[in-house]
Amino acid sequence: MNLAEKLQSYRKQKGMSQEKLAEVIGVSRQAVSKWESGQSYPEMDKMIALSDLFQVSIDHLVKDLSADRGALALDPAPGNQATPEESSPSSTIYVRSYLYHYEYKSKATLFGLPLVHINYGRGKVYVAKGIIAVGNISIGLLSLGIFALGGISIGVLSAGLISLAAFSLGLLLAVGGVAAGTFAMGGVALGIFAFGGLAMGMFSVGGAAIASRIAIGGYANAHIAIGNVARGAYTILVEDSQFSVIYADQVRALIHQEYPGLWRPIVEWLVCLFA
Template sequence: MHMDFAEKLQNYRKQKGMSQENLAEAIGVSRQAVSKWESGQSYPETEKMIALCELFQVSMDHLVRGEPAEQREQLPLEPNWLAATRYRYHYEYKSKATWFGVPLLHINVGRGIYVAKGIVAIGNISIGVLSLGLIALGGLCLGVVAAGLISLAAIAIALILALGGFAAGFIAAGGAAVGVLASGGLAVGVYSIGGMAIASRIAIGGYASGHIAIGDAVSGAYSLTIPNGDFTGVQANQVRDLIHQEYPKMWNPLVEWMASIFRK
């Protein structure tokens, strides 16, 4: 007797010893979607159909069109958790608990573009107070590209603190850093420390360019040269005096931070 897709799907699932929940998790859909497939109310998308064929080791022609199944080597049954890991194309979890209508946790990852929005958001693209993703936006952000209050990423943009290969923020540290306070291989800011430091006020580095420039090679209205990059050759008091001379109202902890690089 000819079996339609819905019957075959149900039979193969049971042969695998999987519940509808197990199959849903393995393919990356909801249990309701599997239930609709098995009742004939709907059919899987092409991507999900391919995943089903791989999981059950049958051809699409057999599963969809009713052609005889090809004889294939019988593979040992995989544990459900392993099947889920191997065949999952998409996974989403959204907590029932919310804060002002926003889920406390939203996870939305997979092959393609998936956006997670929550207090804690984990996704290909994530938006949240705490965001983790390839692209992360929000408060505290970790990702390949991140933009938020505090960002840690290959490319990090932040209002407060940015750390990354390229970092831009009020405080920025990275291979290349741009900010009010910038530290890095290349540092550009109001106050900059780095291999190459360029600043509107104070620059400290191998090459330093600023109103006050301290380094091996310097360019500035007021400068201290450090031969061979030996910062111990300059005393911290010299730096303090020079900064206080030019910027008497400068925030003292910032003065001390810059002076701490040098010999006491």
Template structure:
């Protein structure tokens, strides 16, 4: 049985275009372990057998005892809800690599599938550009996204985060936390939104900050908009306050804030 299994394992690995090292990495063992399996010197443990069956889309019976996996499609109207695994899973890994990482890796399906590549698309995606339910990388798009630039329902980023809940250097969303924060609820060094809370400058419907500008304001320097008319706040007054309190403010940012009231 060991030799029969060994031959099948080697055939399936080659059909999938994987080296022993690739296979070992995919199921979490050493290359030497795979080599011993294929030479019949040892036999994988049950959890590794299950991982091999999932990777090659075959049944345990077929891989171990030679019983073929039923592949025929269900007839129309059948009440059997069983779906072959290979119909709910798709994987593509480009042969082109960069520093050993595939240029493109797509790994999606029903279950937990991880894609790792320069461009990664998967249930869980990790890459320079990643798209998935959970996305991690340079540019990340997903329900949960984390990276340098992230867009998602829950978004975390070092540079720019956009989402229902966003946190990053620049954050924009329903609730945003960042150095520059824009949102319904915004919290930051500079905050802009319906409810804006800032350590320096806050602008919003309700604004709380050292310099606070809005309909309802609280701060050391509070400028309240009169009669819903933003023109009641003068640009030169805002500019003078920023120059007085924060003279080292990044000029493009201070110019943009002042321009809001011109």
């Protein structure tokens, strides 16, 4: 029995159509048809995936059973059932593969993009593009992936209007281990308004806060600096991080003095730490 015959037999034993096998392995139905008719052979990565799916070794798949007197029939008699593993020599090394791929694309579209596109897997980089996109790399209004780009992006590395990730870049809001955006929150935060362990921006609040205008934190460096260690043109020292002992009116008056045109919500955000 040759490779083409084995593939067809194992597929039928699994109760799978050519379309289903093609979907699982990550190829077209035409490719499966050519394998089973002997017109072409699977590439090595596909051969590994087939080996794992059918639970047989690669050498068992490619070896012609007609020349192997020790080989067992694929359809043993009842009561004498043998698994594919039992039909192979005990010395055979089995190769396990964890390749997989899943893709779904909705028929409904908006602006030429599917409303939902899910395209992810292992062994290859898959890109999803849609209003809602989920993939290894995703691009969409709502985007989830290892690398995400979109209006609202969530991933390991993401960029968008609103971005949440280990490494996050957001036009409006960025939240992550390292975050950069208009409003940035993270272990390291870079933004006009920055809040984090290390915060750098125009207005910064954090363990170490560095700003061009106002900084509040354990270490603060800015034109107006408030903290345990404070450096700037105007400084307010805080003992033992007791920010509540500082009067909000005192801070508010200092900000109005130096930045009289500063937008009121920003002022209130900065003074909310104080009594």
